[in-house]
Amino acid sequence: MGLNPYAPKPARIVRIRDETPDTKTFTLSPNCFEGFTPGQFAMLTVYGVGEAPFSICSSPLNKDCLQFSIRRMGRVTRMIHEARVGDEVGVRGPYGRGWPVDRMKGRDILIVGGGIGLAPLRSLVLHLLEGRENYGEIAVCYGARTPSLLMYRDELGEWAGRGVKLYLTVDVGEEGWEGSVGVVTTILGKPELDKADAIVCTCGPPVMIRFVLRRLVELGYSKENIYASLESRMRCGIGKCGHCHFGGKHVCLDGPVFQYREMTSLPKGISPF
Amino acid sequence: MSRAEEELRSIVRKLLERKDVELVLGYEYYGRSVRPCFVSKPEEVERLVWNSDCWFNLATYLRSLRSRRVGIVAKGCDGRSIVELVKENQVDRGSIVVIAVECNGVFKPFKYGSTHVGRRLADYCRRCVTRVSPVADYLVKKGGQAPEDENTVAGDNASDWLSLFRKCLKCMACVKACPLCYCTECSIEGFKPDLVHRLRVPQELFTFHLTRALHMAGRCVECGACESACPVEIPLTRLYHELNEWFRENYGYAPGMSLSEAPPPLVFKEGGED
Amino acid sequence: MRRVTIVLCTCYSTLLGEIDFERLRSFFSDSPLVEKILVSDRLCEKNVFENLGLDDDRVVVAACSTRLLEAVFKGSGGFNGLVEFVNIREQCAKACGNREEATWKAIRLVKGAVQKALHAEPLSTEGLKIVKEALVIGGGIAGVRCALDIADAGYRVYLVEKEPSIGGVMAQLDKTFPTLDCSICIEGPLLSEAGRNRNITIIPNAEVVEVKGVVGDFKVRIRVNPTYVDPDKCNGCGECVNVCPVYQPNKYDADLKPVKAIYCPFAQAVPLKYVINRDYCVECGLCMKACTRAAINLEDKPKTVELNVGAIVVAVGSDLFDPRLKPEYHYGEYENVITNMEFERIICASGPTGGILLKRDGKPAKRVAFIQCVGSRESGAGIEECSYYCCAASMKEARLILEHDREARVFIFYNELRAFGKGWEDLLYRRCLEDGVVFIRSRPSEIRRTGDGSLLIVYEDTLTGSRGELEVDMVVLALGFKPSSRMIELAERLGVTVDKHGFIEEAHAKMRPLETRVRGIFVAGTCHGPRDIVESAVEGSGAAALVTSLFGRSSLRLPEYARVSLEKCTGCGRCLASCEYGAIVREGDKVRVLESVCNGCGSCLAACPQEAITLGNWGLEQLSPMVSAMLED
Amino acid sequence: MSWKPRVIVFTCWCSSSGVDQAGFEGFTYPPNVLTVRVPCSAVINPSLIVKAFEKGADAVLVTACRPSELRRVAPSRVTEARVSLLRRLLRTIGVEEDRLRILWISSNEGSLFSREVSRILGEVERLGPLNIGGSMVEQG
Amino acid sequence: MLFLDEDGFKRLLEQLVSNIRVIAPVETDGYFEFKTIKHGGEASLDYSNTRLPPKRFFLPQREVVFKHDPKTRALHEPMGGLEAVLLGVRPCDASALNIFDSVLLKPPNPDPFYESRRRSITVVSLSCAKPREECFCNVFEAGPIRGSGEDITLTRITGGFLVEARSRRGQSLVEVSASLFEEAGPEHLEEYGELTCRLTREMNSRIEISRERLVRLEATLDEGFFQQAAQRCVECSLCSFTCPVCYCFDTEDYFEKNAYVRTKGWDTCASTLFTRMASGLDPRVSRVDRFCHRFCHKLSRIPMAFNSFGCVGCGRCVSLCPVGVDIREVLKRWG
């Protein structure tokens, strides 16, 4: 009899940071994972309420704690938003297939995020920054509906300072916003990268992903190098519950990060095409 | 083909040819039994049948077809459920054409693994008081007697309700087959686990079944769709019948009998017990 | 994660002997649902609870009588719905046989309350705004008294009257019982005071067409009917009247005395402005020429006035029973069968006959009979109840006849003579007897006309059992009050209910006699049942007091009312039949709760299968875990 | 300890004062009579009563304001009807209907409350344990 | 192959009953149901099939998967299954267990709860002599004679049963009572061969389809056909609940007796809440989408992911669906 894969390990919330009006970043300690790939996710349990998958948004090199940015959506997320520092939650994971970090060495990297979709990409960015010298250009194109919905606002500047080209845009401007206005596809052309070779990682709402993929191909990025995180909710995270089974693929096992060609064979509904 | 079927088909053909309706809900043969079918072209009307195997209540589909003009083949109880749906604001009487079929009762459907060989008249049909729909745009007379049971098995085995409830799989077939169980977030489904948890079976089946009974009290038209759909054959309609009786005794009210009759306010007419 | 703080109170240590607080404490200190446990010995004292610093927490207070404590907490403001109360004094310490049982029970009850607090949703503590202006509908004595009292308290009042002048029935009366003082003489000054008062805006010729909103903030739409005379320009000189060629019956004079098509209903009218009755006007334009101030505009159109008020008083009075519905009395056919309102005008010095009791043929009426209870105290067309004022009114009118003419013979056909008011026995009944008024206990079966045109009353004296016939010159029918269908229409617009007769219904006949079921809408005068001037005035003042007491508050919180989630509601209407207050109405394909009508009984919650309705923290969401926890082993 | 019936009492605001008064005046009643105070008896969803039975209540009482004739509007009349309906349902499925009662208790009727409760407890004791929860899970 | 005569079978049954929990079909209220029997006579082997599959013995409708007491920090993990023999399972239902194995035991995270039950229950199947009208097990090679998940296959022939041990566990059960069995003679084998041929022929005459084509179902989806069929479905989910193969589950957490509990239990893809994207959007919004998924999942998606079909052709959904939705129509269309 194996270990119980359904039972989470307890961890404490050591820090809570407000990101946007409906999103908070929770820092959990201890880090009960031996390691993970950016883009992987964990199942978080609010004891007595329920469990839901969340992308790990902290750096894999951070051995002390795990971070999750969580948007208030329903039962579980609402309860976790009511948590205070010191509260206990359950963690299982890491699950799924993350970003293709092995393929990134020496290449230009384009990271495209929308809204809370930046969470799994933050983990990647932090990972890349740790070994910045190993990669070519790194560009982040990030959009949100309004400036106040941009995630990690305090950090974005720091990323730029450490060698990331940052392009921000919002759908609707607010007072004091001087950046660009428009959906994220409008700024995709700005980064000047080696398009044929660059690895592209994207995550965001389904419609965004659809248009981003289309635009990326138009811009000349190679389909071989385009990846997106397609996140469908699930119950077990280990390929048993059937909830995230699309086509022949399980999001929890074969995803959430899919390569462009894999996505084309996914059934409608989840497929961005 | 019976005379009634012939008549039914000609009515439906006419409705479709004249484009009075976009589609007609009826029944078709399917193996040994009968199932619902959706007819939208005049040439398809030959599929339509009408006999004592047509137990499903087609009114269950009406709500999902709200935006369209549909014709519906309706037994007496089905008609009553249409009345209730109209009264409860769920369908628009103006957009449906009711083809009432006179009904002498239906058989219980064949069930997988059943040891019964013959066919049984459904128990709820033995209690039926409305052989013809109270609302009708067309009426197909059937005539004749109630179908004979092919083997005489005693009525439903509703003695030990608790153990009947225990059998329930909570598959929700009863709910989904019922024309009047259209709520989207009923507390018995357990998605909001305040009253009933989704997965706590059989622990919470008592509350599940009694709550459903309470929700159906004074509304159930005793069409038996729930009972006949139930894979483990819990005689649900019997339970709901008792509650309808309470309404009848206290208010002289029976659901689905007339479009103009509002459900009685939930108070006793006279002072009541003190 | 949600957790609950438990506050235990030992009630000045008196409960220590009866409940094992240590056990209680240790039981819950083990629970992961409990944040902390605090013990106090005097929670009910001022500021003790506040000083615990539990403002945003979910709290279970286990202490004495919930009623008592809750009042203390609610008084301290900011009642956010996250505090649960358990009565461990009366329900555990005092109700159980021994300490162990009491402790066991206390644990159960607290367990339940913990679950309830855990599932509670914070309630909004925001107050409603209160627009400190009032609307009074109807300018009879009740409405005028009310408007004056509100205005005197310093608030603006809009007084909407459907007729050209305020005054109501009282302005039409000759004298008032029991003192027989001149009606318009005592009402007139009030009317002109209302006209002068800076805080009162009289809107005559107007009707309320729509009311929306809640107590403190009603939006009211009023239609002002055209009068064809600009009230701002008209100074009441009356030049126009002189030139107007057409006459019309004057409603004020019970249609007995003609006035011109451009007219002012009576001399003391407020506002004293002329108006044109377009039903009679022939559009000759003579008045336009005569008016030096160019006030007349035959193109006048209805206008709409929008008001935003915090409270509404309904004082629209009531109509009188239509005597034609009793054909045996031949009203409208025999011209000397008149109503008591007509009588009031005839006997009035300013009335059509200058105060002399004349028959239609101009001859004096020497023998006058009153028939009581026409349209009251009988089933059928009228109301079953006593109409309150008519016995007194008829006795008053009898005395007026005899004051005018000592020789006259007056008969009163009564069923029961009711003289219950202050001074009625003395000033009305005894005086009538002394003056020789004949009281006959009977409801006459028929009035016939004799050859010479006098009237023959056929009756059976129910005291003696004998049948009789009485010949008189004039019969006055004492009409009961009977609300008109227009009033019922108005009630619907306001969202208030009417009783089986059509009178406006009080929130509670005894305890809230001047309130309607809609919070912020009050009622005064005969529109909610028969009464006399004194009571109408008393009620006007009473309603004014309620309005000013409402306006005196800085903010207002409606008691918790049912809220429908439109997302969830399927519009099935099952809640409708469950609401005893009729507070739920269909709106589109969903339903809406009238916030000001809802009494917060929660009946609809229990009826809605979708759990689409919430009311405070009384849903299944809170109660079901609570009950389960109490029963859990 | 021998079996004692476990009773849930749903009390409306007013009758809860009556219940409090019982204690105040020193009338005692067994500890497993557990009260749930609600603003008005009409808020009591019949499903909640069902739930109480399922969770182990042997009897459920609803105490409410007397729907006096003078008050045309009295939500406790709705409760009365609901209770009656539910009693019918209980009877149908073979649960003694007397396990569910509605009592008219005013805020000053503490003694009436304790008297009625004792009487009803006696009856329920004779009926024996209900144990819906147990009978739902035991498997053949 | 062994032979067990009637009498031997009765003795075997009694032996089993006295040693171990035996679950067998019992007739109750007009149909058959798997129940723990106290003595051999209770079992009735003269049944077409049980109304409900024996799924619940391996994958209970609801099971607790963990309990966590936050104060004591104890994590209760209820594990371990009661040893039992499940007797008289039809080959199709036994084959369903094979599918469970490929899904639930798939590394690296086998489901320990299923695993323990699967290990502790010996499955003895009984071949079908008279397949039901709705049956189409041949399509998935799940019967009518042999299934694929059983430890022992019994086939009724004249005078007794042909016994085939299909697993080591089956073998050892046979060995324990070795004296009751005899080696099957040629006449037994001949009858068995004939029976197999006859039944296979009969089944194939009803429906015969290409499994390879089925797996490609998804790529060649005929939406029009599905639209037609889906329109009838009332999404009652009865088909998932009575299917021996449907394994999808839901989890639910609650607090009880000072501990946090997680349960998992049967779920159904007919539910509108079954799939959700992270954003809360439902990727299968319409009834047709959900309906399609049920069939694609069974006939193409499970095969792609786990190498076995998600249907064993037991015919339950065909017979029980209140509105006559018929998976055989899908098969015929594609096979």
Ligand SMILES: Cc1cc2nc3c(=O)[nH]c(=O)nc-3n(C[C@H](O)[C@H](O)[C@H](O)COP(=O)(O)OP(=O)(O)OC[C@H]3O[C@@H](n4cnc5c(N)ncnc54)[C@H](O)[C@@H]3O)c2cc1C
């Ligand atoms: C791989 C992956 C990564 C993700 N990463 C992030 C992230 O980094 N940050 C973030 O904010 N979000 C993330 N999400 C989304 C996140 O999982 C959802 O927001 C979360 O599941 C919402 O849970 P909830 O309980 O608050 O919402 P609910 O809407 O209450 O849903 C809870 C779960 O219960 C189910 N459910 C909901 N309602 C019902 C019902 N009535 N009946 C039955 N079941 C129901 C849903 O299927 C859902 O799985 C991610 C999702 C995936 C799949």
Ligand SMILES: Cc1cc2nc3c(=O)[nH]c(=O)nc-3n(C[C@H](O)[C@H](O)[C@H](O)COP(=O)(O)OP(=O)(O)OC[C@H]3O[C@@H](n4cnc5c(N)ncnc54)[C@H](O)[C@@H]3O)c2cc1C
């Ligand atoms: C013949 C007779 C004799 C009486 N004699 C006496 C007596 O001697 N002593 C005594 O105490 N009582 C007497 N009464 C009773 C007394 O007249 C009433 O009790 C009193 O006048 C009621 O006043 P009110 O303000 O409620 O109503 P009303 O005086 O009827 O005033 C209501 C006002 O509201 C207006 N109105 C109606 N509908 C609307 C609307 N929709 N919008 C705007 N305005 C509207 C009307 O035009 C009217 O001006 C007598 C009554 C009658 C009929």
Ligand code: SF4
């Ligand atoms: S159909 Fe039968 S088994 Fe399914 S939930 Fe209803 S009663 Fe239970």
Ligand code: SF4
């Ligand atoms: S509850 Fe059953 S019998 Fe009643 S209307 Fe619904 S399906 Fe018909």
Ligand code: SF4
């Ligand atoms: S009962 Fe509920 S769902 Fe039905 S109309 Fe009322 S609020 Fe809406």
Ligand code: SF4
């Ligand atoms: S809470 Fe009571 S008064 Fe308010 S709407 Fe509901 S049933 Fe009516």
Ligand code: SF4
């Ligand atoms: S049993 Fe039939 S109606 Fe029910 S979900 Fe399955 S296919 Fe649809």
Ligand code: SF4
């Ligand atoms: S899908 Fe239908 S036929 Fe196939 S195994 Fe399931 S219930 Fe049996």
